[in-house]
Amino acid sequence: MILSRQDFRQTIRQKRNQLSSDVQHLAGLDLIKQFATLPELNHAQHIALYLTTDGELETMPLIEWLWQQGIQTYLPVIHPFSKGHLLFLHYDHSTPMVLNRYSIAEPKLEQARILPVRQLDLICTPLVGFDSTGHRLGMGGGYYDRTLEPWFHTGQGPKPIGLAHDCQHVERLPTESWDVPLPKIVTPTKIWQWD
Template identity: 45%
Template sequence: MNKSELRKLIRQQRRSLSKAQRHNASRGLLRQLRSTPEYLAAKRVAVYLTNDGEIDTQWLIQDLQQRCKEIYLPVLHPLRKGHLTFIRYQKNTVMSRNRFGISEPSFRHNKALSARFIRLICLPLVAFDERGNRLGMGGGFYDRTLAFTHKKGHLPLLVGCAYDFQRISILPAESWDIPLKLIATDTSLYRLLNVSTTG
């Protein structure tokens, strides 16, 4: 099965879940993340708003708000084509729809922050394997934005968020693909590398 066929299959599986299944999975994702010292210690956390049947982040966002973390959302960069930037998300944040119809903080009304200054970034995905390879929607936005993480040093912890059924035995990896260090699902936690717990 090629990447296109795999995307189609798993996206259909995600969208076929019932409301109750989505709700339970969202709570499960939060339980897995709260079991990690990296999540508890991080002061700045980037998370996506759920779209296209992705595992729901609503409980995660509520938990981050209760813990008084700084929450950031990905935004299509208006000047750097194919890249993302991150804008802080608060109750009064002015939102708009991007060209994909996804809600994001308005670039005009908010200050952007580079991914380099965020401690933990939660990424959506279509499929993953236990080596940390991630299959996204095919646009390459996260791979281009996070290309700097190929170099060693103090980096954001990249956490894939998914349903456990999105796990594939082996995914083909390209040289530009950004591997994940941690994958949290509704039922499991996959740790790929030893990472620092300082936030």
């Protein structure tokens, strides 16, 4: 039986939502150990991440570790006028937050906090699942595919790196023409790379 993208989404989300809070916490700490070995970090000053929701790999320990390294962090904000697109806003302890239409916390939109995507060094993307060829399965909104399209076609702009639990890996995902495969995906136990 061939599973649809929706079947994969449901199955993998179920798996990661069954992880205990202790496992989640340790996975977040192990993520730092893997992430710290990335050569891309040597020159990175501006890194986009996301806040964890729906059983995703815990990102706050990594964000706080990046702050300790003097690296600026940014979070995605749903673009208010350009449908299906993201803006990235500077994020620190004092950033005012609001809930977006998906009930996910994001920085309150302030012009001064926006950093143009091309000025980011890395974009850490959330994902529901990933396969052995670097394809990611997102939530279906296409926000990250649109954001990463220029990088995929020209190699210009911030490099995308996926973050995921090990249990989110499957051998092969069904793909669509607009899917942007990732050059690297970091899990708590290893770095998958195709670049």
